[in-house]
Amino acid sequence: MLIQLAIKGMLVALLALAAVWASRDANKYRKLAWVTVFLTFDLIMFGAFTRLTDSGLGCPDWPGCYGHANPLQAHESIKAAEAAMPDGPVTVAKAWIEMLHRYFAMGVGVLIIALMAVAWRNWSRARRGNAGSVAARAMSPWLPSFLLLFVCVQGAFGAWTVTMKLQPVIVTIHLLLGMGLLALLAWLAARQSVHAPVVPAARGLRIPAALALVVLFCQIALGGWVSTNYAALACTDLPTCHGAWLPEMDFENGFTLWRHLGRTGDGDFLPFPALTAIHWAHRVFALVVAAILGWVAVRAMRIDGLRKTGTWLLAALVLQIVIGISTVYLSWPLALAVAHNGCAALLVLLLSMLNYKANLAAAPLTASRMTTHIAAA
Template sequence: MLIQLAIKGLLVALLALSAVWASRDDNKYRKLAWVTLFLTFDLIMFGAFTRLTDSGLGCPDWPGCYGHANPLQAHAQISEAEAAMPNGPVTVAKAWIEMIHRYLAMGVGVLIIALMAVAWRNWMRARKMQVAIPATSSPWLPSFLLAFVCLQGAFGAWTVTMKLQPVIVTIHLLLGMGLLALLAWLAARQSPHAPVDLAARSLRLPAAVALAVLFCQIALGGWVSTNYAALACSDLPTCHGVWLPEMDFNNGFTLWRHLGKTADGDFLPFPALTAIHWTHRVFALVVTAMVGWVAWRVMKVAGLRKTGTWLLAALVLQILIGVSTVYLNWPLALAVAHNGCAALLVLLLTMLNYKAGLAAVSRKVDHVSASLSAA
């Protein structure tokens, strides 16, 4: 079974590698980094689809499906489970959704191994030829990415084996977004960038804080999703017709507990779900203010205006999607788009942090050059 699964992961990766090979880009490593980033973004979107269609336990074991490499081979066991619980977590459709998600994840893992292997090969060749190795060609980030994706895979396994325990699923989501940010940083440092006004160096701290605040909101959003609290407040801007509804923060934000249960094993009370949903809504105001302010400042910096415009557009789109999901009673397509737009914001803020860092480095280089000239 493991060999069959590995082959499927290789096939997914080969499709991406063929796009790299066929590319007209002379820098194939740069192209590989961007293709891996694109596939990871797709994986996050499909992961959201998997979670929102309740397909996380479509195959209740890991890494295969009832000990098989695909749902076709496990058809008898899946049909038996579906007959026993027609509305349960195991169906043929859910099994395929879950396994496709795993195949995509394995494909991303293979591509990251390829990134690391090429980076180390280039590094060793440069050392052998005694050529200066630029910081952008360092193999340490791709190596860290491999360790990171292994950790992400472990949480993916625990998501299944621990039966969708909310804290595990939320960490799995955060690690996926973290992997996306790391790959965006890797892809950015392989690419040429237009000169940026040195005023961008003042954006380093605000951009970093904005990214941290966004990750907090993603954690809260994941907590809403994994606790099935999306419909706890069905009106907007109030909740149950009031600004401060009855809420149970203690049970709602107890991290280590089973799905739908309190830490004592009782059923999670509805006020706990309300507290989870309400907190996500309120913190969205903080994110909107912080990211909106950063985007406004970025739009005034030469060389970053396009990034600022995209960031502001993505923020507005995310707000519209969030409001629409409540008014339209959380349709699946909009809920998946809500996750995708969050991933897009992570991408844009990561790129902004990278470019602000470039401006700061340029300032240091200019300062050193000026000092040497004066000497």
Template sequence: MLVQLGSMGVLVAVLAFCVVWVSSDTNKYRKLVWVTLFLTFDLIMFGAFTRLTDSGLGCPDWPGCYGHSNPLLAHAHISAAQEAMPFGPVSVKKAWIEMIHRYFAMGVGVLIIALMAISWMRWLKSRKQPMQRQVKFTPWFPTLLFFCVCLQGAFGAWTVTQKLQPVIVTTHLLLGLTLLAMMAWLAARQSDHAPVAASAAGLVKPAMVALLLLVIQIALGGWVSTNYAALACTDFPLCHGALVPQMDFANGFTLWRHLGMTADGDFLTFQALTAIHWTHRSFAFVVIAFIVWLAWKALRTAGLQNTGRWLLIVIGLQLFTGLSTIYFNWPLAIAVVHNGGAAALLVLLVMLNYKARLVPGRHAVSAAASHSAIVESLNQHP
């Protein structure tokens, strides 16, 4: 079974390698990084789809499906479970959604292993080119990515074996987004960027604050999703007709408990779900206001205008999809797009942090290195 599952992951990776191979980009490593970033983003979107369709237990074991590598071989077990619980978590459709998500995750894992192997090989081959070795092919970051994807896989297994315990599912989501942010950083490091104005240095701290605020908001959103609290408030801007409704923060934000239960084993109250939803909704306005201000500052900074423009577009999309989930009673497509918007904001803020913090310095180092090389050449050939 493990060999068959691994083969599915390799197949996904081979398709990505084919895209890189036929690409006109001469820097195949850089292209592979960007393709892996794109697939990691897609994986997060599909993970949201898996969670929102309640397919997380479509196959209640791990890594296979009732001990098999695909739902076709496990059809008898799935049919028996569905017959015993017609409205339960197991069905043929949910099993396929869950297993496709796992195949996809394995493929991304194979690509990250390839990135790590290539970076180590190039690092060892570039001993005679110290500057190239330092900037482009440092293997430590791809190696850290490998350990991160292994940890993510472990939490994926615990998500199933612990029966969708909210803290584990939320941690699984946050680790997936951490992986996405790391891939975005690696992609930024491999790419060439337009010169950035010196005034970008003033955005270093605000960009970090914006990233921190977004991570908190994503964690709150994950907590809403994993506790199925999206419809705890169905009106806006009020919640149950009040600006501050009756809420139970103590049970709502108790981390270590089973799904739908309090830490004491009682059923989670509606007031607890309201507290979860209301906190995410209220904090969203803080995040939106700060990111809009940061995007406006980026629009006025040479080299950051494009990133600032996209930040405004995506934050507007997030506001629209967030409100739409309330007004239109949580439609699946909009809810998935809302998750994707959060991931896109994360990538954009990582890129902004990279450009504001590292790109000006890297250009300065490169210029100094080029000047030193010219001087040394002149000294050797007067």
């Protein structure tokens, strides 16, 4: 079974590698990095679809499905589980959604291994050829190597998501790690790309951009907590909740992290005020996120070399706000819920690029020192 699963993951990766090989881009490594970013973004979207369609336990074991490499081989077991519980977590459709998500994730893992292998090879060649500091830094294998470790940890949380029956804290961490992987891959891809000159004024944006990224991840954690606790419809009106600015809420039970899905830390059923507290916290903190990200985007739009990224960031922020409001008014339709997750990933991607470019403004002095160091060696 493990060999069959590995083959499926490699087939997914081979499709991406074939696209890289067939591209006209002279820098194939840069192309591979950006293709991996794109597929990771898609994987986050598909992971949201898997969660929002309640397909996370479509195959209740891991890494296979009832001990098999695909739902076709496990068809009898799946049909038996579906017959016993027609509205339960296991159906043929949910099993396929869950397994496709796993194949997709394995494919991204293979691409990261390829990124690491090529980086080590190119870095070794650059050092033997006494290449310049910029080329050596761009080919440094340490970030791709860390990415392999990172994706292994992400895979472990994916396994625990299933084996621990969708425990909210595990699912939320799995989401955060996926977003973190996207941010790191974007940084790696940006390092391979040629960027327009950034004026020294961009150095003043490094701390605000980093703060914006941290605040965004806090909001994603709150959003993941809403989704994993099924609290999206705990408040169905705007701007109030249950007709009140401060509705009845139970923060203690709502934000007890280590507990089973739908249960309190003591094992009782989770009260509705706890779900209200979860939803309300996400909604209120969104105001903080909108203010900070909007401020950073406007500042970036006024700086040469960051104007385009700032404009895209502001546009994505406005779109995310519109989607978030629409999901409440339209009672959380699946397409909008998936788009809400996708737009959050887009914000992570854009803020990662903004952070890279802002840090690039301080690079000349560092690069100079690196050149001297390499020449001396």
